[in-house]
Amino acid sequence: MPSLSLSLTTPFLLLVFCLIGLLLAADDVCPGGSHLRAPDTRLNLPTGSVVGNCPTEAIPLVMAEDDKYGNKMVISLTPRLYDYVLNNVREHEILRQLREETAISQIQVSPDQAQLLAMLVEILGAERCIEVGVYTGYSSLAVALVLPESGRLVACDKDSNSLEVAKRYYDLAGVSHKVTVKHGLAAESLMSMIQNGEESSYDFAFLDADKAMYQEYFELLLRLVRVGGVIVIDNVLWHGWVADPMVDEARTINIRNFNKKLMDDKRVSISMVSIGDGMTICRKR
């Protein structure tokens, strides 16, 4: 009898195991029905590697090299993922036109950066803003567009040709009345604002001009911005070179030193964000 019950139950058990196996496998099937491999989280994997359990073109994950962060992984942009980010930016029609006219220069902030600046201005409820390094006005227009009618943006740049383009776009967007353009060396413009009694009267500042002067601009902006106000500094990752000890080019060293000083600067709270070429958001204490 025992041998009869064994011979009846064995095929039944096999069938159950097969069904369980099929169910488990079905959970792991990728959209293309492809085979599964263990996840691999290194950066720059070749085409055909996997994310989670599914093949992909490249793995957008980076692991901290420094052991003290416990192999913390963060998402990294790929061209496809960056397109996705850009497709999720709400860009004003006039900003789009300006970007398309001047994009060749590659020196203006990206649409996702401009949107972040505008968002910070809105969160702050900022009314009085400064921009150091206007170029043709992409970032300043993004800020001016979200300022209230009573708001004011002081836009500083030394290049008159660029400022003419910026002014054309402020007009087109109907925000010229909110923007005061200061043509000249930015340090002199900021100093004259201080001498004019405007210390601690601004809510928001964006710094995006000559890197050699960052520390000097920062000191002047810190005087002009009120406690609780925000200063955003662009290009703090400087093409990624700040983290490369082999790069000893002057501007990289300047930004590296600036970042180091800011890290120790108790006058501000800071947050370095890896958006665009890197931005640090500082809140005056």
Ligand SMILES: C[S@@+](CC[C@H](N)C(=O)[O-])C[C@H]1O[C@@H](n2cnc3c(N)ncnc32)[C@H](O)[C@@H]1O
């Ligand atoms: C990176 S661009 C600014 C881009 C702009 N924020 C945007 O997103 O469209 C830098 C600008 O800083 C200006 N600049 C450089 N040195 C300056 C200085 N010493 N004083 C005033 N402007 C300066 C340049 O003329 C240039 O237009």
